[in-house]
Amino acid sequence: MTTVLARARPALEVLSISALDLFATSLGVFVLMAVILFPYYLKQPALEVGRAGAEAELADARAALDAAHRTATQAAEARAAAEARRAHAAETLAEAKIAEKEAEDAMLEAASRAHEAGKRRAAAEEKLAALPITDLDLVFVMDATGSMRDEIADIQANLLGIVHTLHRLAPTLNVGFVAFKDRTDAYVTRAFPLTPMEGVNLARLQAFVEGLNAKGGGDPPEPVGQALAEAIAMPWCEGVQGRIVIIGDAAERPGNWGAALDRAAEFAASGSGTAGRRRRFRRSSRPYDRKRDAVDPSAATSGGHPMSGDTNLERGWTLEGRGPDGQVLRLAFGETQVRRADPGLTMGRHPALAELVVDDPTVSRRHTRLSISGNMLHVEDLNSLNGTAIDGGVVPPFERLPLRDGQTLLLGDATLTLVRQR
Numbered sequence: 001m002t003t004v005l006a007r008a009r010p011a012l013e014v015l016s017i018s019a020l021d022l023f024a025t026s027l028g029v030f031v032l033m034a035v036i037l038f039p040y041y042l043k044q045p046a047l048e049v050g051r052a053g054a055e056a057e058l059a060d061a062r063a064a065l066d067a068a069h070r071t072a073t074q075a076a077e078a079r080a081a082a083e084a085r086r087a088h089a090a091e092t093l094a095e096a097k098i099a100e101k102e103a104e105d106a107m108l109e110a111a112s113r114a115h116e117a118g119k120r121r122a123a124a125e126e127k128l129a130a131l132p133i134t135d136l137d138l139v140f141v142m143d144a145t146g147s148m149r150d151e152i153a154d155i156q157a158n159l160l161g162i163v164h165t166l167h168r169l170a171p172t173l174n175v176g177f178v179a180f181k182d183r184t185d186a187y188v189t190r191a192f193p194l195t196p197m198e199g200v201n202l203a204r205l206q207a208f209v210e211g212l213n214a215k216g217g218g219d220p221p222e223p224v225g226q227a228l229a230e231a232i233a234m235p236w237c238e239g240v241q242g243r244i245v246i247i248g249d250a251a252e253r254p255g256n257w258g259a260a261l262d263r264a265a266e267f268a269a270s271g272s273g274t275a276g277r278r279r280r281f282r283r284s285s286r287p288y289d290r291k292r293d294a295v296d297p298s299a300a301t302s303g304g305h306p307m308s309g310d311t312n313l314e315r316g317w318t319l320e321g322r323g324p325d326g327q328v329l330r331l332a333f334g335e336t337q338v339r340r341a342d343p344g345l346t347m348g349r350h351p352a353l354a355e356l357v358v359d360d361p362t363v364s365r366r367h368t369r370l371s372i373s374g375n376m377l378h379v380e381d382l383n384s385l386n387g388t389a390i391d392g393g394v395v396p397p398f399e400r401l402p403l404r405d406g407q408t409l410l411l412g413d414a415t416l417t418l419v420r421q422r
Contacts, residue, residue: 135240136170137194139231142212143222143248144179144190149214151247159209163197164398168366168382170241172342173197175205176234180227185216189227194234198343221253225260232267242267316421317377323360324413331356331416335372344371344380347411362386362412371400377418379403386412 144152155162167173176194181187192208195201224246236242244267252260316334323329331347333356338345341355348354350365358367364384371378381388383397389410395401403409405420 134170135172135237136166137174137176137236137240137242138166139176139178139194139234139244141178141180141224141227141231141244141246141248143181143224143250144212144214145181145185145216145222145250146214147249148247151249152212152214155247156209156212159206160202163202163205164383167197167398171346172240174237174240176231177205177208178227178231179212180223181216182222188223189230191230191234194236196343222248222250224248224250224252225257225263228260228263232263318419318421319356319409319416320419321408321414321416323358324362327359329358329360329414329416331358332421333370338370338372338377341371344369344378346382348382358411358414358416360412360414363414364412367411368395370403373400377403379409384412 140155142148142152142155163173163175166175173196174194175197177192178189179191180189192205195205197205228244228246231244251257316332316337318333319329319331321329333345345356346354346366346369347356347358347363348365348367349358349360349363351357353366356370364382364386366382367384368388369380369382371380378400379388379390379395379402380400381395381397388395390401390403391407392410403418405418407418409416409418
């Protein structure tokens, strides 16, 4: 028996996948994915570069945003500061407007006061012109003990002003001073004699008063009578007003009241200051007389100097010029005439107060004074309202400056040129 060996055929199933099929399928999927993703792999380096750039731009944007935030913060702060400055400026402007208004009101008030002061000055000058102005001898009798400290300081500060004011009122002025303390102090009385207030004498009087010190005393009674007696014993001038001013805070000792009052009554009864007083000297100058001292500049003596009574003065000056309105001004005066006048010839607008009259409204009633010192003519401003000038240079009040031939003298608005007559 023959035996045939045959291989059994496997049965084919539709849903069965062999290993080969699975491999083939996977390979196909791989190939397909590779084809799809191949362009992406080609762009990967460029994408990396773009990403880095985007990150850098993002960092720059963040930095710019931070800077913008800081700028915005600074702008807000600046705006707040500007608003504060604006508010301060508005407040300052308001204060300035208030100050301007106050200044305008003050100016109006000052103008009103100046107007009133001008009216009072004019009235005072009118009263001054009506006063009988004569020569004056004046003696201050002052308590110099410790209780008078404030009064001594006051007179030390104001003595010059008092003397200058009195000098404007009186053609000539002599001033004396008696200081007194108590009997147990360094001195009882200390005196500065009656002296003409010209040249260095005013400085000497001021130095005397500056040397006073308020010390001593302590008990109310003080030697007022003794100081008064020393004042009365001073060399009073004849034919002038005599006045004693007592400054103190304590009375005379009880036992001496009667004698002191008798001395005061005798002095007061003397009237002009001549009767019942010791007469030590006369004034060297004579009262100004227009006829006696008239000057004819064209006239000259034949030789030598004229006698004191000669009216034809061989040397003199003229002041020639014009006023602000064009009026011709001419003043003539002689050397002897100036030397006779003590303390000098007064120039001014008022005929009763000035020897040389300048008829101009800008010239004061007593404007300036002419005198001779060292054979040279000098000018002294008498604290005039509109001032005095020589060749444009201002002459300070109560300071004597030389006036030379050909120089221009300005009194207010009146211009005069000095011409020497030989």
